[in-house]
Amino acid sequence: MDWMYLLIVLVKAVVVVALVMAVAGYAVVGERKIASWVQERPGPNRTTVPILGSIPVVGWWLRRMGFFQLWADGAKFFFKEEPTPAHVNKLYFLVAPVVAFVPAMAALSAVPFGQYVGSDGVAVPLAITNFDVGMLFVMAVSGISVFGIIMAGWASNSKYPYFSSIRASAQLISYELTIGLALLPVFMWTGGTLDLFSIVREQGGVVGGGVFGLPKWFICIMPVSALLYLVALFAESNRLPFDMAESETDLVGGFHTEYGAFKFGLFFVGEYAHMTLAAILFSVIFLGGWSIPFVSMDAMPVGLLGAVVSVGVVFVKTVILMSFIMLVRWTLPRFRYDQVMDLGWKILLPLAVVNLAVYAVILALVEG
């Protein structure tokens, strides 16, 4: 093991984790701001810090955008009362938030955020590691977070969290099937790689040589898969319209009723980290990752500028998708639990199977 290599990897890991936690944190503020814009009210616009807030134009604008709200809320979480009630099962109670938070971070190690084309013309993914089982790893690891929810509900020794965690876990496992089946056509199309970097590389250029006028993204080639993945994405991150598990009006706090301070904060950040992960995956797989529309992959800029551009494009697409997810939250009503399960098993799953069969036939026609 080469120490230099280890150091580089450590730096990459720290940067990615810090960035994703920052993005997840700012997703919270963004959600509050987007909610306020939808609901015709100001939203967080007052928190300020002593020095930065006094910068003439920029500081005022950041304050009005609620930029410093995250710092205030984060610091507040540290100083809150941190109860471990007497009636809970101590070990699992303490482990549950960690298990809900870590898989989202761990799954990010296989996700490429950009590409760097060196002087020798070899494109290298900007990811912590370049797996060849990329997507399978991501799916497997993000599935572990279900255990965090189950543990939280069971260990709380109370009826509301118990109910909610059972329902949440049943919902999560049902929609994992849809995700798996919806992604299979993508892997079939790219000729056998599960590796996310190759999937993005496939998406440069235009469909059918410019006949349809669409960029060669998988959302254009297989829209049904994209739709299935999008719906299942909402269900996997426990977002409205699928947020039975934590809907306040039904179950008060859901599975995190008995949690306080940063343990609750970890659940919270974990949920937003999951949402961020799901959004990044959607942009990478279906929205072409860092490919700019109609520009083929080889025509992308090279070197350091290319790296920055690619990361920027992925970032923009992720932010657009997350804004869409948040907009849906503040618009639609919530499903009832049995409707969620009906949708997952009776509508989405058969549709995913049929979709897979259709693409198998299409590929046979294309190749044969």
Added chain:
Amino acid sequence: MSKTEEVFSFGDAAARNAALEEEIHGDTMVLNVGPSHPATHGVLRLRLELDGETIVKCDPVIGYLHRGEEKVAENFTYNQFIPYTDRLDYIGPIHNNVTYALAVERLAGIDVPERCQAIRVICCELARLLSHFIGLGCYGMDAGALTVFMYMFTDREKIYSLMEELCGARFTTNYTRIGGLQRDIPDGWLDHVLKVCDDVEKTNELCDKLLTRNRIFYDRCVGVAPLSKEDAISYGVSGPNARASGIAMDLRKDKPYLGYENYEFNVPVGTNGDSYDRWLVRVEEVRQSVRIIRQAVTKMPGGLWYNDKATKIFRPRKDKVLSSMEELIQNFMITTEGPELPVGEAFFEAENPKGRQAFFVVSKGGGVPWRLRIHGPSFSIISALPKILPGCLVQDVPVVLGSIDFVMGDCDR
């Protein structure tokens, strides 16, 4: 015993609690949708027995907001009790003021001039808008559409500003008096009312378009907790809940008061009595209320806003009080001993936004009632909950409670 168990362990409550626990056997689980819960609007405790996800038995426990208003009325003069009526159905407070004043005026045998009636109609319909907007907003919020709540509350703020301009208080309006009103409407208030009506209509259409044909909302509400027509009649349900069940009863049309027979409006009646019908009925009633307000504003008659012949009941004008002996004495008597009402009893019912609100006043002469009985519409509909909730899933409870749109102040008094 721990401290919490001590609190609930003496007397009747303990015996009842023990008896209730005895009834539980088999696989049913008892869940307490307790007084402190975000979905129960106000302090209502529902003791649910669940079989898996399905509700088998439902036991509402009320009384957490009982303030003894009927007893309080026996110690206050008729005019002094008006602030207490604000706190009955506290969602549209000014309607309670009007109903109470009408009941006492019926006892006194006086009536009020047309201008006063028109102003009272506008106030009642504004209260109906306030109430239905909370009902619709909270219904949407309980179903998960959080934005509808915010839009409706923005418009409620506009109506509150109207109230503030009218009588000085947004919420506890205390506007009517026996024989008239606290004061005449200010200049320019009617234009503000018309402007608010336009805003209200727009918001109502917006929320209608957002939720009524939305597939998720539709699936959530259709067929949930239907209240059949026979059950509605036998439980004494009235108002939008009864109309949603198919009972075509509206006291404004059947027993008109305040000149409602002169206004043109329709009464929406539902067919199934499920939660979806209750939503549709309220949305349509908002439209009809706006129609009534516009007619009342355009037809606003001139004249006095109080009955100036009822000298022993309504306080005389201030300038007369300060210059004439007769009026000074009357003012003094009405303020200290209360309006002088004849012996007798009177019953008056009105179409409160929540249903049929009724006051029964018994007087043995003098300025203080002997007995005041208040009938609140929310009491009837909550008593019907043990009939309509069993068979629903536990997640239907917020939707049902939101669709019923009750208020605990009315139920518990």
Added chain:
Amino acid sequence: MIQQAATTPETFGPVLLQIVLAIAIAVGLILLSNLLGQRVAKRSSFSHTPYECGLPMTGNPHPRFGVKFFLTAMLFILFDIEVVFLFPMATVYRALLAAGIPILAPVLFFLAVLGVGLIYEIRKGALKWEGR
């Protein structure tokens, strides 16, 4: 030209590091919050009772839950195994087609078996969620 992906210790090492880092962050945050947070009054009984809307909780905190949750979990396992089998198929599908091997029919047959199983259990009511 792209860097080839591989599964070697060099590519897996960073993942382990990432997991360790994430666990360290989570545990560190909890510890920090424990140190900095206010102390809960030890003898205050209400914060040590389960929450049930202001009243003491009665009954078993882990009541028995319906068998439909078990059914869902079992069906999930079955279908997940099918998905696991489909993954290798997806990776070699296009290559086999290009080599001229007739793989379309077997794939469709596999999916048909899966589909028939799904239709059967839906019709049989194994996934019936409302009612008992």
